[in-house]
Amino acid sequence: MRIQMTVNGKVMEADVHPLRPLLRVLREDLGLTGTKEGCGEGECGACSIMMDGLLVNACCVPAIQAAGSEIFTIEGLGDDANPDQLQVSFVDEGAVHCGFCTPGMIMASRALLEEVPEPTLDQVRVALSGNLCRCTGYEKIYRAVDKAVKLGYTKTFKPRTNRCDKREPQFSKEEEGRYFSPRSLSEALNVLAEHPDCRLLAGGTDILPDIKNGKGEPRKVLNLFGVPELHGVELEGDVIRIKACTTNGEIIRSSLCREHLPALVEASARSGAPAIQNRATVGGNLANASGAADLPVILLALDARVRLASAKGTRTMTLKEFMPSYRKNACEAGEILESIEIPVPARGSRQRYFKRGSRKALTLSRVSLAMYLEEEDGVVKTFRMAAGSMSPLPMRLHKTEEAVIGKPLSQVVELASKAAYDEVNPRKSPSYRKRITSNLVRRFFEELQA
Amino acid sequence: MKCKVVGTSVPRKDGIEKATGKAPFVADMRVPGCWEGAVIGSPVPHGILKGFEKDPSFDWSKVVFLTAKDLKGKNFVHMIRDDFPILAEERITYATQGLALVAAPDEETLKGALKAVKPIIEPLTPVLSIEDSLTKVAVIWGEDNILDEYRIDRGDLEKGFAEADLIVEGTYRTGLHEHVYLETQGMMAIPKEDGTLEVVGSMQCPYYVHGALVQSLGWEPERVRVRQAATGGGFGGKEDFPSAIALWVANLSLASGKPVRLIYDRSDDLKGTPKRHPSRTRIKAGVKKDGTLTALQIEFILDGGAFTTMSRVVLQRGTLHAHGCYRVPNVSIHSMAVATNMVPSGAYRGFGAPQSLFAIERHMDKIADLLGMDPLDVRLKNVLKAGDYMPCGQELKLPVFAEDVLLKAAELSDYRRKRAEYAKGTGRVRRGIGISLAMHGGGFTGAGETNMGTMVKIDFDGERFNVHASSTDMGQGIATVHPMIAAEALHVPYDVVFSPRPDTSVTPNSGPTVASRSTMYVGRVVQEAAKNVIAELGDFLKAKHGQATFSDGFFETPNGRFSVLEAAKACFGERGEFKVLGTLPPGCTGEWDQDAFRGEAYKDYSWIAQAIEVEVDTDTFEVQPVKATVVAEIGKAVHPVLVEGQVHGGLLQAIGWSHIEDMTLTSEGHISAEHLNAYLIPTTIDTPEWNVEILEPATCQVGPHGAKGLGELPMDGGAPAFVAAVQSAVGVFGTEVPLTGEKLFKLLEEKGC
Structure with a gap:
């Protein structure tokens, strides 16, 4: 496959396998070795670059998706003779130690500053949470970013143009039809x-x-990622439609989601780190039908439905119907998951997403829980709850829901907590996960009353 | 005299090349015609290798395939004890152990070859824990599985226990700890037309790699050239293992006649490279009611894995730090490193000391609990002072700053007030604060530094001075610190002094980059070499001008005043070259009897206290480090910003080890965490706010400007402070790390919370 990309302002060409990771294209085919491989599977951030203005892990982008894109790497910032202010600040503040995470760390910082020119410390920490550094303890890195901002770094930014926008990959004979x-x-x-x-x-x-x-x-x-109709969040009457290739990052940035679906935004933000969020899609998260996925849990609680599309037309079904068993989805031959539709939550309703991972950022869930509740005059009118990571697939906790619905809100705390404890049935570490579940359900109801 | 360079935070020498992505890591180097190499690792932890099943449909003529019998020279990786084979011959003793090597012209062919070969193995019962090893589930090393053993006795233990009001016993454990240097291991071998071999790669110790190649191949030392590539973190993990990879690529290269490189994939690196020794420590202490220690009996056991590699010296250091920073008149320490069917445990920042210090520090907390004292007060009661004796018989003749760092950390962290306040904590999120004290002996144990023969060369190339030491910069900044020390001693600007990456064809052997020795000991030799430069230039000027005296950075001669740079230029201009050597002067190590394991174990110690604050979410059993206050006494901070970075980074590794870095052996003998989504190190979000203070009394008589070792110190005491903080928050006494959420839950459950 022959592709063209704009790399650091220049059109570059490569003849590569369609699924070759962009990281290897950059390093081996284009000789841009400033971008590093620390794990090759999206867990360390050493290969962070910007693609079409967004931070991505180059190890997780297949070449076919880089075709026609605008790529910005560490080599695009400055060189030894003429480093840019962020690079100089990293050196001056002692943020460079072994130097292996540094190019990725700098690109992640740059991506943040292009979006938020004067970030708070918390914003810096979140933005860099997918970039592991084993040397510095991170503090020096925050200072470097801060110093660059103070020295006017963001004022040096110039718009980058894509000189080969939408240029299609040229498949070889052997690849044609595949x-x-x-x-x-x-x-x-x-x-x-x-x-x-x-x-x-x-x-x-x-x-x-x-x-x-x-x-x-x-x-x-x-x-499917390059299909524009598969991206975006729209309000359609009383449902919010999220197209299947909408990324976690797009959900986090969507004003519609922030207004109506804060728990979905929370789940998206807790799933992966920014570079992953900019690529991972809601559709992929559902279609993989994995027990540990974050988004199905909250979407179950939000009573989402999915719409499948094929050349013959569309059909909709519940999320449970879409994920019949572990690693299986309901798409038939010729059919794709096209969008997810979520009823607009009632005014005054409450929604929460809780995740307990093994660390704070970029981690799989040990326990994930989602709740949606509507009350009327102090009585629980609607309650939906789902749990993830404790069964082959995320599941609704119907017994807990039934135990709560119709009861006065003031009387359900212990009831709900105990019902959820009894209902979840994790195979590994059962008592630990059951206990966390019951504690978080208690927290949800206590916070409702507070 | 006031320093001009030392004590300032100049930009690091390799900063810009790293910040621009230009620094040459081994995977970035393009050598035309370079083949890709791989090692076929054992799928089982223990077994007999019967042979290999090779798919005849694969074209084996395209690749090189080597087993133990095909190796050039002898089948061992030279280290402390030469028991670690390059490839297994018959007996396999750990999962991932190298069984065969393959090299191919490209990655596709290599993958094809790896798929087409399978080792035939008869599995045996594996030894998977310290207990398995002690009870001899199988004998896998020597006659009794004991790799090494030490005993230290001082005073009269029985008398000490008899004097005690209370006997306190405890058992403590620490788990596997993986370095996660961001750059995985990698090496490349390049055969040269003249029959020599060049090896370049990611490493801490070029002369270890060189020695391993020379010893195994049986070649003249000059026939092997080892160069360090830019190295993306080491932390001990690139101390011994690069020697094994070097021998793999060297053999593949000699067999194929091609350059061959082997760059580890992260997963292979997690599964197959050395980690911190797991440990079990049992302590029995006798204490008076006022907290005074009367006796201490310690049994300290390390899980060494399948071969000796670094275990002997890791065990020595762990043993010599096992009593912590406390004065004990009657003490008995018995330590062992035992073999298991696990990847050989190796060096990791702290080198055995974090393990034994975890135990003694937790035990001091236990004593405090039982006596109803504050942990800080129990420590202050027993803290070592100048003039005290260590269990190994060393008298602390130099000033001791244990009490100073402890009191300062308590003050800066507001320890007493917070401790009282947090004890009253209720509610979902509880805060806690824990304090710990640790020390680290600088340089090699015992007489190691004297025996090392550390040599440093300074040359002048017409424009700049180059400090040639085999100390590698793997991020800690030694390629900045050595030029700083040299610039200061030479009275020249920092900008004209450099420290090239080591290359054994140019760089003399100044020893490995380990043991917190590179600033203290090698830095001292840099200073000595610089003194010799001044003397040499003085002689040159004297010969030329009849007289030359050096003062205030200038040579005064009858014909005028010359700066060192001017003199060096003149001398270089006349001779065409200028090189001067330096060595360690006498008196830099003490009296040490290795056989009796007694004497001056280390010439001087660095001291550190840390107060760690955490928040425990009692709903989810998550522990968030909130603030870390650290006070370290390191003699002199040559580069304050680098020092602070080392403290942050080292302590964060300790914090990760304390609760989220979770790796065990599965019942099948495999490492449980095979990817970075399973072995979790702290991210920005898992990191506390830092408050670091460095004490610089400069009383050390060895290091340049009074500097002592720093690299390992911040790793030494973080874990006990963290676990103590959890105890302060929720009242459960953790005896092991990592204290994962699940383990914390179990402790709370046992307590009935």
Whole structure:
């Protein structure tokens, strides 16, 4: 496959396998070795670069999705003779030790500053939470970012233009008919009708690490990420529609989601770190049907439905119907998950997403819980609750819901807590996870009353 | 005299090349025609290798495939004891142990070859824990699984216990700890036309790699050249293992006639490289009612993994730090490193001391609990002072700052007030504060520094001075610190002094980059070499001008005044080269009897106290470090910003080890965390606010400007302070790290919370 990209302002070409990680294209095919590989699976941030203005892990972007994009790497900031202010601040403040995380750390800082020119310390910490550093304890890095801002670094930013916008990948003869990168939904559905055995590629954050870890490489691939109709959040009457390739990052930035679906925003923000959030999609998170995924949990509590599309038309179903069993989804041959529809939460309703991982950022859930509640005159009118990470698939806790609905809010704290304790049935570490579950349910109801 | 360079925070030498992505790490180097190498690791922890099943449909002529019998030279990786084979011959003693090597012209072919070969192994019962090893579930090393053993006795233990009002016993454990240097291990070997071999890669100790190659291949030392590439973190993890990788790529390269590189994948690195020794420590202490220690009996056991590698010296240091910073008249310490079917445990920042210090520090907290005293007061009651004796018989002749750092940390953290306040805490989120005290002996144990023969070369190339030491910069900043020390001693600007990455064809052997020795000991030798530069230039000017005296940074001669730089330029201009050596002067180590394991274990110690504050969420059993107050006495901070960075980074590794860095051996003998999504190190969000104060009394008589070791010190006492903080918050006594959320939950459950 021949691709063109704008890399640091220059059009560059590479002839590579469609699923080759962009990291390797940059390092090995284009000789840009400033971007480092620390893990190759989106867990360390050493390969952080900017793609079309957003921070991404280059190890998790397949080349097919980099075609026609605008790439900004550490080499684009400055060189030895003429480093930019952020690079100089990193050196001056002692933020550079072994130097291996440094290029990624600097690019993550740059991405933050392009979005938030004067970030708070908390914003800096969150923005860098997917970039591991084992040397500095991070403090010097915060100071470096702060110093660059104080010295007017953000005023030096110039708009970058993509000189090969939307330029399509040119597939080789051998790849023709196996790799597809459509630019419209109808085109995508037609491809799928003809090639129902395609593996669907959304953000790539699961597929690329899987390939690296020897879990098999798909023979045929349909890249959906570049289909504009599959991105975006819209209000349609009394539902909010989220298109399947909408990323966690787009959800976090969506004013509609922030207003109506704060718990979904919370779940998106707690899922991965910024570079992953900018690629991981809501559709991918659901279609993978994994027990540890964050978004299905809150979407179950929000009573979301999904809409599937094929060349023949669309159909909708509940989330539970969409995920019949572990790692299985209800898409039939030629069908894709097109969007998720969420009833607009009632005025005055409450929603929460709780996640207990093994650390604070970039971590899988040990326990995840989501609640949605409507009350009327102090009585629980509607209550939906879902739990993740404790069963092969996220599940609704119907018994707990039933125990609570119709009861006065003031009387349900212990009841709900005990019901949830009894209802969840984690296979590993059961007493620990049951206890966290009951504690968090108690917290939800106590906070409601406070 | 006031320093001009030392004590300032100049920009680090390698800063810009790292911040621009230009620093050459081994994976960044492009050597034409370089093959890719790989090692075939054992799938089982213990077994007999019967041979290999090779798929005949694969074209084996395209690749090089080597087993133990194909190795050039002898099959061992030279270290302390040469028991670690390059490749297993018959007996396999740990999962991932190298069984065979493959190299291919490209990655695709390599992958094909790896798929087409399978070792045939008869599995045996594995030894997977210290207990398994002690009870001899199987004998896997020597006659009794004991790799090394030490005993220290001082005073009369029985008498000490008889004098006590209370006997306090406890058992403490620490878990595997993985370095997670951001750059994985990697090496490249390049065969040269003249029959020599160049090896370049990520390493801490170029001369260890060089020695391993020379010893195994049986070559003349000059035939092997080892160069350090930019190195993305080490923390001890690149002390011994690079020697093994070097021998793998060297053998593949000699067999193929091609340059061969082997860059570890992160998962292979997690599974197959050395980690911090797991430990079990049992302590029995006798104390008076007022908290005075009368006797201490310690049994300290390290899980060494399958081979000796660094265990002997890790055990020595752990043993010599096992009593902590306390005065004990009657003491008995018995320590062992035992073999298990695990990847050989190796060096990791602190080198055994964090393990034994965790135990003694927790035990001091336990004593405090039982006596109803504050942990700070029990420590103050027993804290070492100048003139006291250590269990190994060392008299502390130099000033001791244990009490100073402890009191200062308590003051800066507002320890007493917070402790009282937090004890009253109720509600969902509870705060707690814990304090700990630790020390670290600078440089090698015993007479190691004298025996090392550390040598440093300073040359002048017409424009700049180059300090050649085999100390590697792996992030800690030694390639900045050595030029600073030299610039100060040479009275020249920092800008004209550099420290190139070590290359054994140029760089003399100044020893490995370990043991917190590079500033204190090698830095001293840099200073000595610089003195010799001044003397040499003085002689040169004297010969030229009849007379030359050096004062205030200038040479005065009858024909005028010359700066050192001017003199060096003149001398270089005349001779065409200028090189001067320096060595360690006598008196830098003390009297040490290795056989009796007694004497001056370390010439001087650095001291550190840390007060760590945490928040415990009693709903989720999550512990968040909130604030870390650290006071360290290191003699002199040569580069204050780098020093602070070392303290932050070292303590954060200790905090990670305390609660989230969780790695065990599975019942099948595999490392439980095979990816960075399972082995979790602290992110920005898991990091406390820092408050660091450095004490610089400069009383050390060895290090330049009174500087002592720093690198390992911040790792030494973080874990006990963290676990003590959790105890202060929720009232449960943790005896092991990592204290994961689940373990904390169990402790709370046992307590009935």
